[in-house]
Amino acid sequence: MGVNRKKTTKSLSQGRPPLFKSNNASISRKAARTLIRKHHTLDKQRQQALKAGDEIAAAAASSEIEALGGLDRYQQASLLGQSKTRGGDSxxxxxxxxxxxxxxxxxxxxxxxxxxxxxxxxxxxxxxxxxxxxxxxxxxxxxxxxxxxxxxxxxxxxxxxxxxxxxxxxxxxxxxxxxxxxxxxxxxxxxxxxxxxxxxxxxxxxxxxxxxxxxxxxxxxxxxxxxxxxxxxxxxxxxxxxxxxxxxxxxxxxxxxxxxxxxxxxASTAPPRTFPKKEVNPGPKRNNFAIVLGSGSSASRGDTGE
The missing domain is CATH 3.40.50.150 (Vaccinia Virus protein VP39)
Incomplete structure (x- = not known):
């Protein structure tokens, strides 16, 4: 079966999991930890599929996230993790x-x-x-x-x-x-x-x-x-x-x-530096999190409008 490929969007909203209408049901601490772990795993799979242009795999991961309760349920679990009694408020x-x-x-x-x-x-x-x-x-x-x-x-x-x-x-x-x-x-x-x-x-x-x-x-x-x-x-x-x-x-x-x-x-007055995706910590069990700066990125800010 051929893979339906589509250019990956760079909208911030595409980096967030799908929404789901919450029923405001309570959630235990153990269930919250399980949900957060599962959510992160599925969202990583979804983002990898989007990057590869595999809409079928991305949709499957999104469906599983929705079945868990979507972003609303994830945020409920995160709020529980940030509660004062949990000591998780950054x-x-x-x-x-x-x-x-x-x-x-x-x-x-x-x-x-x-x-x-x-x-x-x-x-x-x-x-x-x-x-x-x-x-x-x-x-x-x-x-x-x-x-x-x-x-x-x-x-x-x-x-x-x-x-x-x-x-x-x-x-x-x-x-x-x-x-x-x-x-x-x-x-x-x-x-x-x-x-x-x-x-x-x-x-x-x-x-x-x-x-x-x-x-x-x-x-x-x-x-x-x-x-x-x-x-x-x-x-x-x-x-x-x-x-x-x-x-x-x-x-x-x-x-x-x-x-x-x-x-x-x-900040340097020289032309803005670029930071390509470069391996700095090799190893088979590493993840692929990266921050990249292209030639258009700049730290400069004009004074107009002040």
Whole structure:
């Protein structure tokens, strides 16, 4: 039987699993872990089929994902994993890392709105995580499949670029988002695009303890610890090319956490570097997670519209 091939789309929405109308049924912790593992396996198969242009295999994987409850059910399981009782809320670590800055801002601003940190949370699942509950952030939350009031249904890759300084952010959170982008070039473009939404440092800016503006990046640990094409050194090379500097990091068995501060003046003035798909960690049991930058990627940002 011939394979029906079709050009792979690079839309961020194609990297996410299909939707399914949730019945809001409860789910046990054990069932949540099983569902998440199965979902990840099927979604990987679906993305591989899409890349190969095998629509039949992609549709079969999508059908199995729908049978599990689709993205709604997966997000329910993820929310259970992020609950306070499970200790899985990644924003707890971000809040811990930013505590010195939060205290300093409160001291300067007396705890008013001017002391709060403006954050864009991409892939938001909840309005009640640690950062949201702290009262220290003004947060704009977006997700492809909004889970309720307070979360805007929006694709980050289609979000309009800031028209002025007031539309920029102090920090962007990409917690378990980049790994859902369906292709390596799209992941590179997402990272590059974050620089367009962050404030730029200036001599007149108040000192922010070297923590802002910044990107909070969380990935499955296998993306940098067990990939043929990405390790921490490769990731740091890519981030540095955009003007990012790693200031905080933590590695757990399941996840890696990074805080990168942005200073575009530190980005190279030479033509933008390209980062092709290159094997950096060979081995038969490695995965194929990769981040690619093409010749069109650039960390530069003009001042028009400010």
């Amino acid at each position: 924003s707890k670590l971000l809040l811990e890392w930013l505590e010195p800055l939060i205290s300093a801002r409160r001291g300067r601003g007396g705890g008013g709105s001017e002391s709060r940190i403006k954050m864009l949370e991409v892939g938001a699942l909840s309005t009640a995580n640690a950062c949201s509950s702290s009262g220290s952030f003004d947060t704009v939350r977006i997700d492809l499949n909004s889970q309720g009031p307070g979360i805007l249904k929006q694709d980050f890759m289609e979000r309009p670029l800031p028209a002025n300084t007031g539309e920029r952010f102090d920090i962007i959170s990409l917690s378990l988002v980049l790994n859902f982008v369906p292709d390596p070039l799209g992941r590179g473009e997402m990272l590059r695009r974050t620089t367009e939404f962050l404030h730029q440092l200036s001599p007149a800016s108040p000192p922010e303890l070297g923590l802002l503006p910044s990107l909070f990046l969380v990935l499955p640990s296998s993306c940098v610890l067990n990939s043929r094409y990405c390790d921490e050194a490769r990731l740091e090379e890519i981030m540095t090319s955009f003007g990012y500097t790693k200031v905080k990091s933590k590695i757990s068995h399941k996840l890696v956490y990074y805080l990168w501060t942005l200073d575009l003046s530190s």
